[in-house]
Amino acid sequence: MLRQAGQFREVGKDDLIFFPNRPEGTHQFYNHTDEPFKFLALSTMDDFEICEYPDSKKINVTRIKKIFQGDSEVEYLKDEQDPRGYWPKEYLRD
Numbered sequence: 260m261l262r263q264a265g266q267f268r269e270v271g272k273d274d275l276i277f278f279p280n281r282p283e284g285t286h287q288f289y290n291h292t293d294e295p296f297k298f299l300a301l302s303t304m305d306d307f308e309i310c311e312y313p314d315s316k317k318i319n320v321t322r323i324k325k326i327f328q329g330d331s332e333v334e335y336l337k338d339e340q341d342p343r344g345y346w347p348k349e350y351l352r353d
Contacts, residue, residue, distance in 0.1 A: 260289050260350055262288075262346065263278070263285065263286040264285070267347065267350060269344070270288065280308070285311065287314055287345065288312075289342050291346075291350055304321075305321065306321060308321045312339070314338070314339065315328065315337060315338035316328055316338075317333060317338070318334070319335075
């Protein structure tokens, strides 16, 4: 499943998805099944990009390869270990 701009949708085989480099491009995939989820991600790998993670209030400064939350440098997955809180119950398994 894909969460983007307050919308939720199932991702299927051969889907091509584009995320703009703007706040509305913020996205999250979450596999709610026991089946593997494989995807190919392409990026410009722009050294001057700053990526925001609104759920965990982090920023990724790609030029220096560091992630910050407030004034502290943190690990990539900090405060993102349980994405279930951001998904409607009908998409979650018990």
